[in-house]
Amino acid sequence: MSVLDSSLAFSGIEQNRLPAGTKLYRGKVRDVLTSPSAMILVTTDRISAFDQVLGVLPGKGEILNQMSLQWFHETSDIVQNHVLKELSPRSVQVRKAKVLPVEVIVRGYLTGSAWRDWRSGVVTPGLEDLGQASGWKAHQKLPEPRVTPSTKAEAGAHDEPISHEQIVRQGLVEEGLWKKVVEVALKLYERGRRRLAERGLILVDTKYEFGLVDGQLTLVDEVHTPDCSRFWYLEDYDAAFREGREPKKLDKEYFRAWLISQGYQGYGPVPAIPETVWEGTLSRYREAFHLITGREWQPSQRTAEAETQLLLSSL
Ligand SMILES: Nc1ncnc2c1ncn2[C@@H]1O[C@H](COP(=O)(O)OP(=O)(O)O)[C@@H](O)[C@H]1O
Ligand SMILES: [Mg+2]
Secondary structure, eight states: OOOTTSGGGSOSOOGGGSOTTOEEEEOSSEEEEEOSSOEEEEEOSEEEETTEEEEEOTTHHHHHHHHHHHHHHHTTTTSOBSEEEEEETTEEEEOOOEEOSEEEEEEEEEOHHHHHHHHTTOOOTTOGGGOSSSOOOTTEEEEEEEEOOEEOOOTTSOOOBOOHHHHHHTTSSOHHHHHHHHHHHHHHHHHHHHHHHHTTEEEEEEEEEEEEETTEEEEESOOSOTTTEEEEEHHHHHHHHHHTSOOOBOSTHHHHHHHHHTTOSSSSOOOOOOHHHHHHHHHHHHHHHHHHHSSOOOOOOOOHHHHHHHHHHHO
16 A cells, blocks of 8 residues: 555656646656646555655545545635536636745634644744743644744745745845735634534644635645644543543544654655555545545446546647
8 A cells, every 4th residue: 555656656647648838847746747727636545744754545636636636616705716627526627826935824723733833832833922931832722823834845845834924034034925825824723623513523623725826826735634624523632621632633633643663754664555545544634534525435347548638639
């Protein structure tokens, strides 16, 4: 399952099969095909953690893409998004955006890196006013959801937290547009939070990417998936918080936590990942798919070659 050269790892298109004028960009999880007239996002089965690609989980690409499509649909009244046409369960034709160089993270709870930073006296940009005196507890709900942005690092590098002021001062995003981005991100989070609560989950935190299409703010990439969000089971939150433990979670955090338990946090040699951890991770993606879409995930029967032909004919 973890073999990176498996055909499932990629969109099935290699550079030498691309029509003239078409480019292939490989992100950590998605393959992006760009021709003069079209852009296609293929969500592959690659899995990353700590900004490194660590393996392949068959079916993950379809699961993620289907979840994102549902969320794009459910949030299109808040902000326009990049979706043009679903080509296959894992491939979608999108509007090409000029992507803003900032990851827009919204947090509803003091947990993860924000908690670790607060506890060790480091101020998380966007949470400056939490203060060190007040006795915050791990996994505590914030008074209101907050945007804690980070830079969008080049491939291989790690994203770094950045303050709202620095984003504007460094000219990464113009002030008026940044205000709009924050407003829209908080609305998206609120929509996600409500919908997921109906399905028994807490949207703990999540990351959005925005771009400009013909000057219009546009939601791109992926939305409210286990790759870009942290989900907790609502029913466990109160007891867990009282007992000072992290609530039962349903997201990639399971995979990340296992890596941390082995001493891996994105640097140095990657530990050998046992089959049980792959299976545990995939079962969480399937469960998230079920809760978010109300459907059981069924793997598509499409062959890699059929998928390649479809992509080539859509470029
Ligand atoms: N509509 C779009 N227009 C242009 N770029 C996009 C669009 N949607 C997503 N992207 C970019 O495509 C890439 C998707 O690949 P992904 O594997 O998610 O990358 P990453 O390794 O940066 O997470 C990202 O760089 C993302 O910013
Ligand atoms: Mg991404």
